[in-house]
Amino acid sequence: MLITCPYCGPRDVLEFTYQGDGNRERPQPASQNLDAWNAYVYDRLNPAGDHNEIWQHSGGCRSHLRVVRNTLTHEISSTTFARGDHKSAARHKAGGKS
Amino acid sequence: MVERQSPLEPVLQVGSHGNFEHGVDIILSETQPGSILQLAAWPGEEKKLISVIRTVTGLALPDGAGGGSTDGARSVFGFAPGKFTVVDEAEGLVSAFAGAVTPAIGTVTDLSHGRTAIRIAGPKAEWVLAKFFAIDFALPAFPVGAGRSTVHHDVFAQIQRTGADQFDVYVFRSFARSFWKALCHASEEVGYEVQ
Ligand SMILES: [Zn+2]
Numbered sequence: 001m002l003i004t005c006p007y008c009g010p011r012d013v014l015e016f017t018y019q020g021d022g023n024r025e026r027p028q029p030a031s032q033n034l035d036a037w038n039a040y041v042y043d044r045l046n047p048a049g050d051h052n053e054i055w056q057h058s059g060g061c062r063s064h065l066r067v068v069r070n071t072l073t074h075e076i077s078s079t080t081f082a083r084g085d086h087k088s089a090a091r092h093k094a095g096g097k098s
Numbered sequence: 099m100v101e102r103q104s105p106l107e108p109v110l111q112v113g114s115h116g117n118f119e120h121g122v123d124i125i126l127s128e129t130q131p132g133s134i135l136q137l138a139a140w141p142g143e144e145k146k147l148i149s150v151i152r153t154v155t156g157l158a159l160p161d162g163a164g165g166g167s168t169d170g171a172r173s174v175f176g177f178a179p180g181k182f183t184v185v186d187e188a189e190g191l192v193s194a195f196a197g198a199v200t201p202a203i204g205t206v207t208d209l210s211h212g213r214t215a216i217r218i219a220g221p222k223a224e225w226v227l228a229k230f231f232a233i234d235f236a237l238p239a240f241p242v243g244a245g246r247s248t249v250h251h252d253v254f255a256q257i258q259r260t261g262a263d264q265f266d267v268y269v270f271r272s273f274a275r276s277f278w279k280a281l282c283h284a285s286e287e288v289g290y291e292v293q
Contacts, residue, residue, distance in 0.1 A: 007163045007179050008247065012232045015249055059249035061178035081179070083141075 001074050006081055007061045015059035021045075022052035022066055048072055054082055104128060105214055105274045111292055115282065118289030123222035126281060127293040129215040129266060133191030139180040139204040150198045151184060154191075160243070167243040168260050175245025175258045180204070183245065183256055183268065185215070214274035218281065219264040222288040227265060229284050231255070237262060253277055 001013040021044055027036040045051070053067045064082035069075070104110070106128050114122055139147035148159050157167050157174045159182070166175025173185045184191065192208040199206050218227065224235040230250045234240060245258045255277075256268040269277045282290065 009163075011248070014232075059254065060247045061181075062247075063179055 001076075003055065003057075003065070003067060003076055004079050005057045005060060005063065005065065006079060007063055008057060011057070011060055015057060016065075017056045017058040019054040019056050019064065022054045050077065100211075102130075102211065104130065105271050106216075106278050109275055109279055109282075114289065114291045116286030116289050118291070121289060122220065122291045123288035124218060124220040124226055124285040124290035125293055126278075126285065126290055127217045127219075129217050131185045131187055131215050132189035132210065133184075133186040134209045134213045134215065134268065135184045135191055135195060136207040136209055137182045137184060137195065137199060137204060138207075140202075141180065143203045144180045146203050147180070147182070147199065150195070150203065151182060154194050154198055155184060155186070164244050164246055166245045166258055168258070173258060173260065173266070175243065175256075177245050177247040177256050183258075185266075185268075212271055213268045214271050216267045216269065216274070216278060216281065217260075217264065218267065218285075219261065220290075221263055222285075223263045223265055226281070226284050226288065227257070227267075230280070231257070235265075250277065250280075 002010045003013055003016050004010045023045055024040050026040055027033060031037065049070060049072060050068050051071050053069055055065045055067050057063050057065060066078075066080045066082050067076055068078040070077065110128065137147060137151065151174055152158050155172045155174060157169060157172055159165055159174060159176065160167065163179075164176050166173065168174075171187045174182055176182050184195070189210070192206060192210070195206045227235055231248045233246055233248050240246065240259055242259050242261060245256060247254070247256050249255060253269055253273045258266045260266050
């Protein structure tokens with residue numbers, strides 16, 4: 001499986017670390033909403049198809065990435081920097097996905 | 099300055115090794131730069147940092163991810179968004195940057211004692227490195243001056259192409275000796291010389 005890092009280009013999956021489900025929304029740290037915390041910790045969509053994920057290019061530029069991966073085919077349809085406001089400042093690889 | 103001792107000292111054996119009867123296709127050496135720095139720009143400050151690098155080193159960074167350049171004595175390349183490795187043969191580069199990279203622009207980290215720089219050159223340099231790293235070493239994909247961050251097993255490596263058939267590999271000092279030995283083994287089949 002290859003993941004196309006927006007900075008480094010296509011790299012082997014061994015260079016990346018899975019950081020978890022990208023659909024979760026973390027409650028505010030002071031939140032006492034137990035349902036929200038429960039959902040954050042335990043609820044997963046577990047789709048058969050496209051899945052939003054967070055990966056880190058730990059064996060490369062070390063950027064955190066938003067990846068859409070198909071859980072049936074492993075096809076990756078999109079890879080972007082997880083930090084949205086960094087996108088404009090980043091120098092994208094020519095031909096790379098942005 | 100503290101006198102530095104190379105982690106390669108016990109294993110670096112100058113001379114020709116391996117299958118060199120038909121010629122030496124790889125030249126390995128330790129470049130021992132005096133300064134190895136990591137510069138990082140805060141989001142949005144990257145252009146300012148690039149111009150500081152130009153002012154301090156005289157090196158212009160080409161546009162694009164992993165872009166870099168070298169003049170032989172000094173080298174610079176991007177290895178991550180907004181982050182650059184700057185290398186100088188001479189010691190003391192950190193003090194030149196300390197005043198120029200203001201807290202509003204970004205940070206300067208001195209890695210001079212933390213990294214070991216290994217140069218692999220020769221007609222089979224691409225061939226040997228391709229056994230270690232799953233990246234494209236062909237000249238059109240990896241032009242002279244450009245840098246790449248990658249790993250060999252768990253050894254993080256920054257690689258800059260400093261010539262058509264020459265690469266400088268920066269690895270953690272603590273892994274340098276085993277990486278060097280692996281590089282020697284991988285070069286045996288084509289014949290290598292240690293300088
Ligand atoms: Zn990357």
